[in-house]
Amino acid sequence: MTQGQIIEGRGGLYTVRGEDKNVYVLRAKKKFRRQHMTPLVGDYVLFTPGEGEEHGWLEEILPRKSECLRPPVANITLLVLVVACAPAPDWLLIDKLLLGARMQGMDAVLAVNKCDLGLQAAQTAQRDYAQANVPVICVSAGTGEGLAELRAQMQGRTVCFAGQSGVGKSTLLNALLGLNLQTGDISRIERGKHTTRHASLIETDGLRVMDTPGFSLLEFEQVMDPVELMEYYPEFAPYQGCCRFQPCYHGSEPGCAVQQAMEAGAISPARVKRYRELLEKTRQLWRERYD
Ligand SMILES: Nc1nc2c(ncn2[C@@H]2O[C@H](COP(=O)(O)OP(=O)(O)OP(=O)(O)O)[C@@H](O)[C@H]2O)c(=O)[nH]1
Ligand SMILES: [Mg+2]
Ligand SMILES: [Zn+2]
Numbered sequence: 001m002t003q004g005q006i007i008e009g010r011g012g013l014y015t016v017r018g019e020d021k022n023v024y025v026l027r028a029k030k031k032f033r034r035q036h037m038t039p040l041v042g043d044y045v046l047f048t049p050g051e052g053e054e055h056g057w058l059e060e061i062l063p064r065k066s067e068c069l070r071p072p073v074a075n076i077t078l079l080v081l082v083v084a085c086a087p088a089p090d091w092l093l094i095d096k097l098l099l100g101a102r103m104q105g106m107d108a109v110l111a112v113n114k115c116d117l118g119l120q121a122a123q124t125a126q127r128d129y130a131q132a133n134v135p136v137i138c139v140s141a142g143t144g145e146g147l148a149e150l151r152a153q154m155q156g157r158t159v160c161f162a163g164q165s166g167v168g169k170s171t172l173l174n175a176l177l178g179l180n181l182q183t184g185d186i187s188r189i190e191r192g193k194h195t196t197r198h199a200s201l202i203e204t205d206g207l208r209v210m211d212t213p214g215f216s217l218l219e220f221e222q223v224m225d226p227v228e229l230m231e232y233y234p235e236f237a238p239y240q241g242c243c244r245f246q247p248c249y250h251g252s253e254p255g256c257a258v259q260q261a262m263e264a265g266a267i268s269p270a271r272v273k274r275y276r277e278l279l280e281k282t283r284q285l286w287r288e289r290y291d
Pocket of ligand 2: 169170171182183195196211212213214
């Protein structure tokens with residue numbers, strides 16, 4: 001058997017780059033369906049190449065370092081969350097993606113694209129995410145601003161670009177890597193159409209990066225003890241143990257140090273407000289978990 005990595009998957013066919021750098025088209029063995037395992041772009045696999053024009057067989061999926069379901073990719077080490085001034089950022093979506101990344105042990109950076117069109121989204125990102133330990137990089141695929149800084153973050157990592165449709169993920173990758181991925185205009189996106197339809201892993205110029213289809217909705221489905229949620233908010237860490245109640249969920253408890261820090265301007269109110277939304281959702285899912 002040969003080892004390789006899935007670089008694309010569509011219609012039940014998987015494109016794999018083998019260790020010999022050749023590209024193979026494979027079908028997954030039936031056992032994966034029985035095991036409720038879906039091969040993901042980024043998976044390291046063992047496979048039997050096909051003969052001539054025949055497709056080969058995907059035999060094993062090697063253990064994953066990380067896995068995401070939205071976008072559906074495996075073995076990412078850096079998630080680049082892309083936002084832009086247009087379409088208007090959905091920061092709750094960003095917080096959900098960021099939480100998922102942190103739970104999987106991935107690093108995350110926030111790339112605020114289309115900085116040529118205005119700096120408001122960049123200012124909001126700086127205000128809310130710098131203290132959450134997320135590097136914020138202002139970029140423009142149009143003018144090239146910030147691309148060197150973004151490229152430096154991507155070096156040596158397996159990177160995935162994720163975010164709403166139309167923020168410019170594919171355009172950024174084209175500018176960074178000199179590619180010609182299909183990009184779309186905003187009017188198409190307003191009709192709910194996505195330009196990129198499938199995740200793909202691109203390896204070029206010393207960078208390994210995945211382009212993924214945008215989305216506008218992300219169901220929150222992390223099932224975890226609600227008391228763990230705050231661990232993924234580094235901006236709360238300095239106040240750990242300072243609240244009147246222990247444990248304090250930093251929800252609506254009286255004498256909450258996070259609430260006080262927020263009122264004193266030390267923590268972003270927007271992040272706290274969205275944290276509390278996710279806390280409610282986490283409590284609900286935790287109560288329903290065995291139903
Ligand atoms: N002004 C400006 N427009 C940009 C910039 N980057 C991307 N765009 C435009 O934004 C639109 C959407 O870009 P795409 O790259 O297709 O967006 P995407 O995030 O890949 O969208 P999906 O594939 O649907 O998820 C295109 O019309 C791009 O030309 C930028 O830096 N500045
Ligand atoms: Mg795209
Ligand atoms: Zn508290």
